[in-house]
Amino acid sequence: MPWRRAARVGGRAGLAVQIIAILSIAILPLALISVYQSSKMLRESRNLSRTALAQHTESMTADERELIQSAIGAARAISSATVVLRNDPEICRQVLEKLVARDARYIFAGYITEQNELRCTSSGQRGAIDKADMIADSVADHEPRVITHSSEVLSGRMVLSVSVPLVAEGEFLGAVWIAIPYEVANALLEAPGRAVELLIFGARGEILATEAFDDERRTALPAGMELSDLARDVPQTFRRKNRAGLVRDFAIVPIVDGVVYGLGSWEPREGNLLPGVGPMISVYFPLLMWLVAMAVAYVGINRLAVRHVYRLRNWMRMYTAGRTDFSEAKLQNAPEEFEIVAEAFRRMTRELSEHERRREESVAEKTILLKEIHHRVKNNLQLISSIMNMQIRKADSLEARNLLRRVQDRVMALAAIHRTLYAARELSVVPADELLDSIVSQLVKVGSLDEDGQHISISTHFSPAEISADQAVPLCLLATEAAMNAVKFVGHGDESGAWIQIVLHHQGDREYCLSVINSRGRQPTPEENPDAGTGLGSRLIASFAAQLDGTLEINDLPDRYEMHVTFTAESESESAPVDY
Structure with a gap:
């Protein structure tokens, strides 16, 4: 696959990868600037979303703010008439009754003493109040308070209660209480189709009013935060998951400082920097541009350069495999520089092919000449052997005939070497097993009987072995001398008769051992045989x-004589000329 080819070549990064790395470094500053600008615009977009949410929250809680502030203002106005509220219950009732009648949003108004008793009310009720309506103790800090509760005074009805402490000369004297129907407070927050979730909460973290006062109302609150921790007198915005696990933008705005706050939340509305795409694409757009640029660079490099390089590599592989004609080989739509390289390759293959042809012709000619030389040397050595054979027959003494025969055996061993080289396919390698078998066979023909006319049992075993031509001469002469000595000194030591063993054993790797072993009988004394050797x-x-760089080991035992030569077969490059 092209991408695998371009990835790594010979343990190094390919051309395409290196170009992509260089281009990446080149465009990195632009990418960083783009990411910075996109991130900055995205942050500004987020800030705009939160600012817009704060504005929506403030505008949509304006009616609620007006309701609560007006109730607090009315309660403060009434609390200023301290003497009337404490000393004249009837006038107090009339004042509270007019307050309720003037504003339809109020359903009850009353004055609660410091002992949690209703002194006067707009409905005429008086007496102790239930714990649910005990709001006077909660304003001991002399600050107004707004709570939502089920009022026993109003027959268990849910109301939004606004209380303002009554203080004279630093002494707490009770509180003025105005009750607003809870559904009226909730209705001011309702807006069908609006994406903002709203609720009103007090400084102590209690929820005062929501669009839907149900069991799910607290899921819109920010997760892991208490409302009391958000009660601050300055607007604030943040992003966080709500208790339902949804990421939302939150805005907190004060409605009555230190008393009531509004909370609004909606799904993050970040303005898209590109039309029709999500906001995060603005940050990832530089990465997308880099990917597109790298893809274009990769495809371009592969089309303009890499594929032609691999095409040239395939030509080289085919040339090494034996193909020599590349006159029709072409590159497809390659740049001029690659065409120059291709033409240089074609010209090089033509010249190398011509040189190779000439070299093969020269080698073939020299091989023929060398084989002819070996053939003629073999013929000359055989001629010498024939002459010596004639001389042996004319010799008068046995000693002369034995000496001439041993010289003749050495000449025939050399002739066997040249005959093997003449017949070999490769002149640099000689099959040692075949050569030794030929020499031993020749010796068997002339030496299978000892001087007493007794038969000699000769056994051979040669492991396949290839040696250099330089090693063949000393090995063959060594085997010839050892075999002739074995025939000369073989004896009849037991009932088995005379025997000779000639073995070429492969000992592992390129190490061989030539062994010549013969039986021995009683050896003659010098007086009995003065010409023993x-x-x-x-x-x-x-x-x-x-000359073989071998190790010679002789074991002269009573019943047999052993000769072992261990040597290492050499290749033609390791062999050295042998002077014989």
Whole structure:
């Protein structure tokens, strides 16, 4: 896949990835500026949403503010007539009755003494009041108070009670109480189709009025916050989840400082910086632009450069696999620079192919010449062997014939090497197992009987082995000398007769061991056989083992004689010329 190719090449980042990284660094300042501007505009949009909510909350609670403030103002006006309220219950009743009659929103007004007794009321009721209506003790701080409760004085009706303390010369004398039907206070907050949720709460955190006074009314409150903590005399806005788990903007506005506050909330209304898209896209728009730019850069780089690079790489792979004709190979819609590279590659393959053809012809010619040389050397050595064979037949003494025969065996070993090289497919590698088998076979023909005419059992085993041509000469001469010595000194030690074992064993990796073992009987004394041997064969064996860089081990046992040569097969590049 192209994206996998461009991702990483040889452990390094590809061209497309590096270009994308460079472009990313280049456009990073613009992206940061864009993100900053977008974030700034988004913050301003959020602030506008909260400011708008505060304005809506203030305007929509204006009627509620007017209602409560007017009730507090009326109660304060009545509380100024302290003497009338305390000394003349009848005039007090008349004043309160006129107050209720003048404003239809009031259903009750009364004066409560400091002992929580109704001194006078707009309805004429008097006497002690129930604990639910005991509001005078809550204004001991000499400040007005607004609460919502079920009034026993009004037969359990839900009312919004406004109380103003009556104070004379610093002494608390009671409070003036005005009751407003709860449904009237709630109706002022109702506005069908409006997205703002409104409620009115007191300084102590109690809910005074809502659009719907039901069990779900507290879900609109901010989660994890108490209303009493929000009672401040300055407007405030914030964003938070409500108790239903929805993110909302909240606005708190004072209706009566220190007494009553309005709370409004709505779903965040952030103005979109782009028409028809969400607000967060304004922040993510630089990221989107970067992604589009990187995608265009990636596709462009792959089309203009990367695909042509991989096309050239495929040509190189095909060339290494054996294809040499690229005269028809073309790049599709490649830039001029890649066409120049492609033409240079085609010209290079033509020149290399021509050089390769000439080299192969030269190698073939030299191979033929080398094989011809080996063939002629083999023929000459065989001719020498034939001449020596004629000389052996004319020799008078047994010692002369034995010496000439041993020299003839060495000549035939060399001829076997040249015959093997002449027939080999590769001149640099000689199959040692085949070569040794050929030499031993030749020795068996001429040496299977000892001097007493007794039969010699010769067994061989050669593991497949390939050695260099330089190692073949000392190995073959070594095997020849060892085999001739074994034939010369083989003995009949037991009923099994005379025997010789010649083995080439693979010991692992490139290490081999050539072993020549022969049986032994009673050895003649020097007086019995003064020509038992000169030691030339042993010296030649040690010399050939040294030329192989091998280790020679001799075990002269009573019943057998063992020779082991351990060596390492060399490749043609490791071999050194051997002078023989």
